[in-house]
Amino acid sequence: MAGGMLTKQADFLTAKYLNDVNDAVLGGAVVSVPSGAPSPQVSQTQPGDRIVLDDITALALSDTAIGTLYGGIYMYAQYKTTTAAAVRGAIAFFKQADVGTAYIVYGDAQPATATPSFVAGIFISAPTANNYCWIQIAGVASVLFDSAVTATTVGDMVSAKVSASVASTADNGATVTQETVVCLLGVSIQTVSTSTISQVALIRSPFGRI
Numbered sequence: 001m002a003g004g005m006l007t008k009q010a011d012f013l014t015a016k017y018l019n020d021v022n023d024a025v026l027g028g029a030v031v032s033v034p035s036g037a038p039s040p041q042v043s044q045t046q047p048g049d050r051i052v053l054d055d056i057t058a059l060a061l062s063d064t065a066i067g068t069l070y071g072g073i074y075m076y077a078q079y080k081t082t083t084a085a086a087v088r089g090a091i092a093f094f095k096q097a098d099v100g101t102a103y104i105v106y107g108d109a110q111p112a113t114a115t116p117s118f119v120a121g122i123f124i125s126a127p128t129a130n131n132y133c134w135i136q137i138a139g140v141a142s143v144l145f146d147s148a149v150t151a152t153t154v155g156d157m158v159s160a161k162v163s164a165s166v167a168s169t170a171d172n173g174a175t176v177t178q179e180t181v182v183c184l185l186g187v188s189i190q191t192v193s194t195s196t197i198s199q200v201a202l203i204r205s206p207f208g209r210i
Contacts, residue, residue, distance in 0.1 A: 012044035017063035018053075018074060019088075019125040023132040026078075047103035047132065049076045053139075066125055072139015072202070075121060077103045081129045084108045084167035089144030089197040091160050091168045091185070092135045094120040105135060107168050109160065116160040116168075117182040119204065136202070143170050143185065143200040145192050150174045152192040158200045159183040170200070 015021045027045045051074050053061065058069040067088055079086055084107035086092070092105035096118065107123070109116035122141045127133035146161045151173025160183040161171045172192040174180045186202040 013061075015063075017066075018058075018061040018069060018134050019066045020063045021133055022125065022127045024128070024130075026132055045076050045132075047077050050074065050137070058139075067142055067197070069124060069136075070140035070142075070199070072141065073137050074124070074134045075103070075137050076132060076134055077105045077120065078132050079105055079107075079123075079127045079129065081106060082108050085126070085129075086123045086133075087126050087144065088123055089142050090123050091116070091143075091170065092120045092123050093118050093168070109167050113161075113163050113166055115179055115182070116162065117179075119160060119183065119185065122185075122202070138202050140189065141186075141200050141202050142197045144168075144197050145170050145172060145194060147195045149192055149194055154188055154191055156188050156192075158185045158188050160185060 012027070013021060014023050053071055053074065055071040058071050062069040086107040090107060093108065093110035093116065094105055095110050098104045105120045110118040121135035121137040122143055124136055125133060143158065146166055146169040149172045153173055156173035157176070157180070158170050158172050159174050159180045161169050162174065162179050162183060170185060172188050184204050186200045186204060188198060189201050190198040192198050
C-alpha cells in the first residue's frame with residue numbers, strides 16, 4: 001500500500017491553489033540528479049497524505065475561479081475513471097479491490113448506484129483521468145446535488161444518491177433506510193437546490209479510509 005501521513009500541516013504543492021493540483025506525475029516533482037546518474041522519482045506528497053486546514057488557510061489555497069475551499073481535511077489521491085468524469089462537488093468513491101493497496105478514487109458510484117456506499121470524499125476540482133489531486137474528506141464541503149432531491153430543507157441528512165442510474169451526486173432529506181445510512185455524507189447547511197452545489201458539513205465517520 002502506498003505510504004501516507006494521517007495529517008500534516010506543511011505540504012509540497014505543485015500549484016498555487018489546492019484545487020488547481022492536477023499532477024500527471026505522482027507528487028508532481030522529480031528530484032534532479034547529476035548527469036549519468038539514475039533519476040528515480042522522489043515525491044514529497046504521497047497518495048493518502050492528508051492536510052488539515054482552517055478556514056483562513058483554505059481560502060488562501062482556493063482558486064476562487066473554480067470554487068472556495070473551507071476548513072477541513074483534504075487527502076491526496078489518484079483519480080481514475082471508467083464512465084463518470086470527476087467534477088467539482090461530485091462524490092469520489094473507492095473500489096473494494098483498492099482498500100489496503102492504493103489510494104485511488106473514481107467518479108463512478110461504488111460498489112453500485114443502488115448502494116453507493118464506498119465514499120472516499122468530495123472532488124474539489126475536475127482532475128484529468130489517471131492524474132493525482134486533492135479531495136475533501138471532512139469539514140464544510142461544496143457538494144453537488146442531484147437533479148431530483150427528496151427535500152431542500154437546511155439541516156437534513158445528506159447522502160449519496162441511491163438510484164438505478166445516478167453516478168456521483170447527493171440527495172438531501174432521503175428517507176432513512178439501511179442504504180441511505182451507509183451512504184451518509186453529512187448535514188446540509190444551506191438550502192439545497194437541484195443540480196447545484198451547496199455547502200454540507202461532512203460528518204461521515206469514518207469518512208474515506210485510513
